[in-house]
Amino acid sequence: MQDEIVVEIHQIREEYAKSFNYNLDAIFADLQKQQVESGWEIVKLSPKRNLTKRWSRRSKNSQ
Template structure:
């Protein structure tokens, strides 16, 4: 069976990292949060903005008085 050297290296590094925290997920999560805070990069939220619905929901988007329900076809 083919074994990719890069994938094997990633698995090894991940196992070493996990072992360094005695496989404690809470400790690993805390460390990752610490690294994120110290990294200096901007963290953005990708959650939906309130008041907007998905395109296919059939509900009107709250964009003003001119909003109309486009889920119904006119024949």
């Protein structure tokens, strides 16, 4: 069984990527442009240390 919404999202994603000839740099630049043009405030949050330690392999090996 296929979900119509998922199929539609995949089609939109494929058309979008194809419009940039599957060039990830061009896609990234376009997404950044859209982000700036949206007028939305961009917020960068610092990583939560407890979650990083909890799920990171590095923390298991270093303990």
